[in-house]
Amino acid sequence: MDKAPLxxxxxxxVRFGADAAIDRVDFRLFPGEVHSLMGENGAGKxxxxxxxxxxxxxxxxxxxxxxxxxxxxxxxxxQRVGVSTVYQEIDLLxxxxxxxxxxxxxxxxxxGVIDWRExxxxxxxxxADLGIDIDPASILGTHSLAVQQLVAIARAISTDVRVxxxxxxxxxxxxxxxxxxxxxxxxLKQRGVAILFVSHFLDQVYELCxxxxxxRDGRFVGEYLxxxxxxxxxxxxxxxxxxxxxxxxxxxxxxxxxxxxxxxRGVTARRxxxxxxxxxxxxxxxxxxGLLGSGRTEAxxxxxxxxxxxxxxxxIGGHESSLKGPRSAMSLGVVYSSxxxxxxxxxxxxxxxxxxxxxLQADRGVFxxxxxxxxxxxxxxxVEALDIRPADLDxxxxxxxxxxxxxxxLARLLALSPRVLILDEPTRGIDVGAKVEIxxxxxxxxxxGLSVMFISAELEEVLRVGDRVAILRDGRIAETLSSxxxxxxxxxxxxxxxxxxxx
Amino acid sequence: MxxxxxxxxxxxxxxxxxxxxxxxxxxxxxTFAAVLILLVLxxxxxxQFENFLTPGNLSALLLDNAYLVVxxxxxxxxxxxxxxxxxxxxxxxFTGILCASLLSQGLPAVVVVPIMLLGGxxxxxxxxxxxxxxxxxxxxxxxxxxxxARGLAFVVSLSSIRVEDPAILWLQRTxxxxxxxxxxxxxxxxxxxxxxxxxxxxxxxxxxxxxxLGGGEQSARLMGLKVARTKIxxxxxxxxxxxxxxxLLTAYSGAGYPRNGIGTELDAIAAVVIGGTLLTGGTGYVxxxxxxxxxxxxxxxxxxxxxxxxxxxxxxxxxxLLLFIVVQRVIVARSQRRT
Numbered sequence: 001m002d003k004a005p006l007x008x009x010x011x012x013x014v015r016f017g018a019d020a021a022i023d024r025v026d027f028r029l030f031p032g033e034v035h036s037l038m039g040e041n042g043a044g045k046x047x048x049x050x051x052x053x054x055x056x057x058x059x060x061x062x063x064x065x066x067x068x069x070x071x072x073x074x075x076x077x078x079q080r081v082g083v084s085t086v087y088q089e090i091d092l093l094x095x096x097x098x099x100x101x102x103x104x105x106x107x108x109x110x111x112g113v114i115d116w117r118e119x120x121x122x123x124x125x126x127x128a129d130l131g132i133d134i135d136p137a138s139i140l141g142t143h144s145l146a147v148q149q150l151v152a153i154a155r156a157i158s159t160d161v162r163v164x165x166x167x168x169x170x171x172x173x174x175x176x177x178x179x180x181x182x183x184x185x186x187x188l189k190q191r192g193v194a195i196l197f198v199s200h201f202l203d204q205v206y207e208l209c210x211x212x213x214x215x216r217d218g219r220f221v222g223e224y225l226x227x228x229x230x231x232x233x234x235x236x237x238x239x240x241x242x243x244x245x246x247x248x249x250x251x252x253x254x255x256x257x258x259x260x261x262x263x264x265r266g267v268t269a270r271r272x273x274x275x276x277x278x279x280x281x282x283x284x285x286x287x288x289x290g291l292l293g294s295g296r297t298e299a300x301x302x303x304x305x306x307x308x309x310x311x312x313x314x315x316i317g318g319h320e321s322s323l324k325g326p327r328s329a330m331s332l333g334v335v336y337s338s339x340x341x342x343x344x345x346x347x348x349x350x351x352x353x354x355x356x357x358x359x360l361q362a363d364r365g366v367f368x369x370x371x372x373x374x375x376x377x378x379x380x381x382x383v384e385a386l387d388i389r390p391a392d393l394d395x396x397x398x399x400x401x402x403x404x405x406x407x408x409x410l411a412r413l414l415a416l417s418p419r420v421l422i423l424d425e426p427t428r429g430i431d432v433g434a435k436v437e438i439x440x441x442x443x444x445x446x447x448x449g450l451s452v453m454f455i456s457a458e459l460e461e462v463l464r465v466g467d468r469v470a471i472l473r474d475g476r477i478a479e480t481l482s483s484x485x486x487x488x489x490x491x492x493x494x495x496x497x498x499x500x501x502x503x
Numbered sequence: 504m505x506x507x508x509x510x511x512x513x514x515x516x517x518x519x520x521x522x523x524x525x526x527x528x529x530x531x532x533x534t535f536a537a538v539l540i541l542l543v544l545x546x547x548x549x550x551q552f553e554n555f556l557t558p559g560n561l562s563a564l565l566l567d568n569a570y571l572v573v574x575x576x577x578x579x580x581x582x583x584x585x586x587x588x589x590x591x592x593x594x595x596x597f598t599g600i601l602c603a604s605l606l607s608q609g610l611p612a613v614v615v616v617p618i619m620l621l622g623g624x625x626x627x628x629x630x631x632x633x634x635x636x637x638x639x640x641x642x643x644x645x646x647x648x649x650x651x652a653r654g655l656a657f658v659v660s661l662s663s664i665r666v667e668d669p670a671i672l673w674l675q676r677t678x679x680x681x682x683x684x685x686x687x688x689x690x691x692x693x694x695x696x697x698x699x700x701x702x703x704x705x706x707x708x709x710x711x712x713x714x715x716l717g718g719g720e721q722s723a724r725l726m727g728l729k730v731a732r733t734k735i736x737x738x739x740x741x742x743x744x745x746x747x748x749x750x751l752l753t754a755y756s757g758a759g760y761p762r763n764g765i766g767t768e769l770d771a772i773a774a775v776v777i778g779g780t781l782l783t784g785g786t787g788y789v790x791x792x793x794x795x796x797x798x799x800x801x802x803x804x805x806x807x808x809x810x811x812x813x814x815x816x817x818x819x820x821x822x823x824l825l826l827f828i829v830v831q832r833v834i835v836a837r838s839q840r841r842t
Contacts, residue, residue, distance in 0.1 A: 076727040091725050093718030095785035096711070097527070104715060105708075105727040113706035138526035155726075 004067065006031045006194045007052070007083070007163050012061035014047050021047040024061070025220045027213055029163060029194045034185060036205045036226070037198045038238055039215035040292055040457045045198055048215065049167055052196070053085040054078035065163075082162035086152045086169055094141030094148075099123035101140050102155045126154050130184050146177035153184060157193070164188060165196045170204060182208055200292040202231060202496070216240045235291070235496035239459055258282075259318070261451050262334060262420050264303050267312035272298030276312070276477045278470065280420055280451040285442060287466020287483065288455040289495055295475040296455045297339055300422050303453075304336040305329035317419070330363060333419030337409050337426060339455070346405045348398025352388065353379045355397045355408050360415045382411035386441060403434025410441065421445065422453040427461060439465050459491045471495060533831050534779030534791035540823070541794055544801045552808050558683035560804070565686065568800040569693040570595065570748040570755065574771040575778070575792040576700040577744025580737045582775055583704075584716040585784025586641035588738060590630060590648030592767035594623045594745030596760070597656040599752050602671070603664035603759025612670035620746040626652055627742020631735035645738075649768070652745075656761035663760040666753055674754040689751045696747065700789035713737060717784030773820050774799045777827050798823070 005028035012025045022044040029035050039045050050056045052063065054072025063070055065081060072078040075085065092101045099120045100107070108118040123136035132150050140148060149169055156164055166185070170178045185208060189195055197209055205212065206226060214221040214237040221237045260279035267276045273295040280286055290296045301307040303314055305323025314321055316332045323329045326336065338344035347355055356379040361370055370378075376393060383391050386407045388400075397408055406426050413421060423442065427435040442465050446452050454465050462469055463483050470480045471494045479494065486494075548555040565572075574591045581588045598619040605615045626648050633644035666672065674692075678685040704710035712733045715723035724730045753759050778795025780787025799820065806816050 075725050079727065091719070091722045093715050093722055093726075093785075095530070095718040096714050100711060100715075104711060104723075107708060107711070109708075113702075114708065114711065116706075135523060135526060138523070139529060142526045142529070 003030055003032075005029060006066060008064045009048075009052065010062050010064075012048065012051055012063070013059050014051055014056060015059050020218055022051070022215070022218045025215065025218070026223075027052075027220070028223070029196055030211075031162070031194050032189055032192045033210045034189055034195045034197050034208050035211045035213065036209040037196060037213050037215065038200075038205065038234065039221075040238055043215040043238070044218040045215060046167070047218075049085070049165055049196070049198065052078075052163075053083060053165055079159060082160050083165070084156035084159065084161050084163070085165040085167065086149065086156055088168040092140055092148060092152055092155070094139070096140065097137050098127075098134060098140050098143070098151055099136035101151055102126060102136075102158050106159075123154075126158050127151075130154055130157075130187070131180075144177075146173045146180065149173065149177075149181065150184065153181075157188065161188075161193055163194045163196070165198075167198050168200070169197075170199055170201065178204065202234070202291070206231070214238055232493055232496045236492055238291075239457065239492070239495075261317060262303065263315045265313050265315075267299070267302050267314065268310045269298055269302040269307045270310055271307075272475050273302055274475045276302070277480075278303060278453070278477070280453055282419075282451055283446055283449050284468070285446045285452040285454055285466045286480075287462035287469040288453060288472060289459055289462045289469055289491060290472030291495060292457065294472040294495075296472055297424055298475070299472065299477070300336060300424050300453065300455060304334055304422055306336065330359070330416060330418075333417075334422070335359075335413040335416055335418040335420070336422045337406075337413055337424060339425040339428060341402070341405055341409065341428075345409045346397045349396055351394045352383065352397050352400070352408055353393040356382055356411045356415060359412045363416060378415060379411070382415060386411055387437070401434070402430035403438065406430060406434070406438060407441075410438075414445070418450065420451045420453070422455075424455045425457060426454070427456060427458070435461070459488050459495065463488060463491060473497065530781075530786035531779070531788070533827060534788055534794065536827070536830060537778050537791060537794045537798060540777075541798050541801060544798065544805065548801070548805045548808065551805075555805075555808065559685075562683075562685045562690075564797060564800045564804065565690045565693065566755075567803075568796050569687075569689040570751040571767070571771060571774060571799070572693040572793055572796045573696050573744050573748040573751060574767065575774045575796050576696050576789055577741035578768075578771050579700065579775050579778075579780055579787055579789050579792045580704070580713055581641070581741045582772075582780050582782060583713050583784055583787045584734060584737050585720075586634060586734075586737070587645060587772070587782075588627075588630065588648070588741045589642065589645040589768050590626060590652055591741060591745045591748070591771055592764035592769075593649045593652035593656065594626050594742055595749040595752055595767065596763040596765075597626075597652040597659070598623050598746040598749030599763055600656045600659045600664065600759035600761045602749060602753050603666050604659050606666055606668045606671065607664055612668050615668075616750060619749055620743050623742040623744070623746025623749065624739050625742070627739040627745070628735065630742070631738030634738065635731050635734045648742075653761075660759070660761060663758050665758045671750070671754050672757065674751070675757070689754055692747070692751065696744070697789055697793045704789055709733060709736070714785065717781075717786070770799065770820075773824050777823055779827075779831075781831055782828070 007029040009025065009027040012027070013023055014021045025044065025048060027048065037045050037048065047056070051058050054075045054077050057073070065083070070081065102123045103119050108115045108122065110118070120136045127134060127136065130150060130153065132147070132154070134143065134147060140151060169181060173181065185195060185197065199205055209226050211223065212226055212229060212234065213223045214234065216238060258281050260281050262280040264276065264278040267278065268274050276299050278299065288296055288299065298307065302309055305325050305328055314323060316334060321332055342348070353375060357370065357375045364370065379393050383393065388404050388407045388411070397405060400408065427438050439461065442452055442454055454462065456462050463486060466483050468480055469483050469486060469491065471478045473495070545556060574595065578588055578591060601622060602615050602619050605618065606612065630644045630648045633639040633647070634641050674688040677688055704713065712723065712728045715726065715728055716730065716733060720730060752763060774795035775792045776782060777798050778788070778791030778793070780791060802819050803816055806813060
């Protein structure tokens with residue numbers, strides 16, 4: 001490509017508090033190309049997008065557009081010079097018409113009042129240009145999400161758009177709708193628009209994108225031409241090799257004919273997981289590996305009663321159980337720790353004490369209040385056992401570091417004396433030392449007889465912690481193997497294999 | 504896609520026309536329901552009492568409720584943004600008693616009326632600033648406005664003050680008649696406010712921004728709309744409407760009284776909701792609110808015709824409100840299911 005980049009970001013750094021969400025990242029976008037930004041959760045994709053579109057300011061680094069240095073103080077600033085964004089959560093107004101959603105803010109006016117006729121006909125023209133055939137006077141909310149997404153694109157290109165950012169636009173669309181979207185994107189590319197396409201579906205990236213930039217842990221890993229980049233190399237670049245200290249734990253002796261404590265057969269949930277068989281044995285850790293969107297979390301939510309099953313049976317302790325919710329799972333000794341530590345785990349404003357004893361108290365009900373002294377004893381023993389620092393029971397849990405928050409969550413669940421512990425990315429976003437501690441804790445719990453399901457995006461971690469590894473692809477469990485049979489490279493190959501080659 | 508295309512519409516059958524209409528104007532359905540209820544009430548009352556549908560009675564309907572119409576228009580704008588203004592009844596009382604007091608001290612009406620409107624607007628501005636810049640819930644901010652205005656009303660005077668000013672009384676006493684129909688300047692003012700409100704909401708960027716705010720404040724901001732200005736202005740307008748309602752009520756009752764309009768904000772909210780405006784914001788019509796006030800006024804009139812306790816008024820309005828909120832929920836749920 002001999003053209004100069006249309007948009008270029010050099011040495012971009014954005015900090016939230018002390019942590020850098022992105023750290024000296026370089027990124028460039030050429031006119032007439034579709035460029036994908038790849039990385040696991042927390043790699044800094046969304047921060048980078050926000051920096052480009054003016055939603056958050058850069059702490060360091062330079063953004064140039066067409067060779068000129070620009071600074072956006074708001075998304076509106078960016079739009080004015082032709083950088084438009086279509087967000088994953090559609091940022092349109094469901095209560096007004098399609099035409100207004102396209103034109104609001106710069107609607108055609110005549111004699112000082114809005115010219116509805118002109119607005120509708122020009123909206124119709126833009127929609128027709130994109131090959132969308134809908135009534136511009138209809139209310140946006142009456143259309144499907146896919147159409148709303150296309151309307152959002154229509155709005156974005158109704159100005160003189162030069163850079164179009166699509167942030168996971170396909171996550172809620174079905175196959176036909178995705179095809180329609182791709183048609184529109186290719187058409188825009190032909191017109192010389194630079195398109196940044198963010199998706200975690202590898203197939204879509206390979207189908208649509210010319211170039212890929214990979215981020216990991218807020219750092220720039222590399223920029224590649226899609227056609228020259230093997231799928232496995234891309235996945236490897238995304239997942240990386242963590243340098244955490246290795247601690248091999250003695251594997252449980254493979255006994256013959258063990259009966260699983262929890263056994264799921266043919267589990268299917270509405271979104272994301274189909275026909276999954278999962279067995280969890282006492283004293284055994286099942287690692288779960290898979291890319292983002294492969295159904296990791298969905299599998300965990302399905303077997304802990306959080307999401308309703310559409311099909312399948314779950315047997316716990318030998319009895320068939322219909323889990324009506326996390327509460328009934330808990331009463332059977334199955335507990336779940338969410339990947340969203342901040343929103344679905346820790347209650348930041350409550351003290352460490354309250355956070356630890358919360359679930360136990362809830363389990364016993366309001367009429368069996370645990371006396372405060374008993375709660376303090378209990379919490380203190382967990383703080384000591386898990387080495388939660390600082391060992392201050394009355395500190396708001398939100399002020400702890402990520403690793404210690406995770407330990408508080410673990411303590412909350414362990415206080416229920418569970419039989420099965422399901423941990424969804426317990427080590428995400430915490431520092432290396434704390435990661436190793438959590439991993440060791442998991443191993444310790446397993447040797448005390450607990451069954452653990454350990455979900456992680458880091459393959460090395462899955463291999464190190466898990467006795468067996470379930471490999472998820474595209475909402476299905478592709479294989480479950482003993483971790484002795486796997487190396488990081490072979491696991492990588494299994495995780496990255498395209499969906500169509502094993503069907 | 505369920506919506507019909509333009510070429511289809513022309514040759515279309517009734518059902519696709521219905522589909523097109525629903526995809527464009529589903530939010531009008533509650534307002535139509537209000538019109539229907541108004542007609543049922545009027546016809547029912549006529550059948551029951553025989554002398555109900557007289558020009559005099561119908562003319563009085565507007566006259567008696569002119570202040571409520573003005574309050575409802577301002578409130579409609581606030582509610583469409585997703586907010587609420589509880590202060591309007593107290594603002595009306597405050598500006599009313601202020602008017603009577605200033606007039607009794609010899610100030611001319613041309614000075615007093617602008618002061619009333621400014622006073623109402625200032626309280627609205629205060630609420631708007633609290634909501635926009637201090638992130639106070641509209642309910643709480645306007646509750647503060649309610650107490651402030653009520654307190655100010657008592658500061659001005661603890662008892663009723665008669666109004667003798669001819670200009671103010673002219674607003675009420677003059678009757679432009681056509682046959683047995685009549686309209687007073689207060690009624691004309693109310694209708695002008697409705698017309699102005701309807702035009703602003705439909706044909707100006709300010710009006711469309713109000714709808715956008717109700718649809719999603721964040722989205723409206725990303726679209727580059729002037730969110731802060733619009734939000735504050737909406738409360739200012741509601742305050743000014745409160746001041747104007749104070750003028751109309753003072754003219755109507757011929758006196759200012761600091762205890763006027765206790766609970767009127769709730770009547771106005773009821774009228775707005777009955778008129779088809781969604782309390783969650785985003786949809787609603789100023790004309791609908793006029794219909795809502797007329798429904799309210801008609802029920803009141805019917806009850807006085809029956810000679811029954813006015814307490815029944817509250818019960819019936821309460822029941823109607825429930826009905827309308829359920830109808831709106833159903834419509835919202837149905838339009839969501841279609842996506």
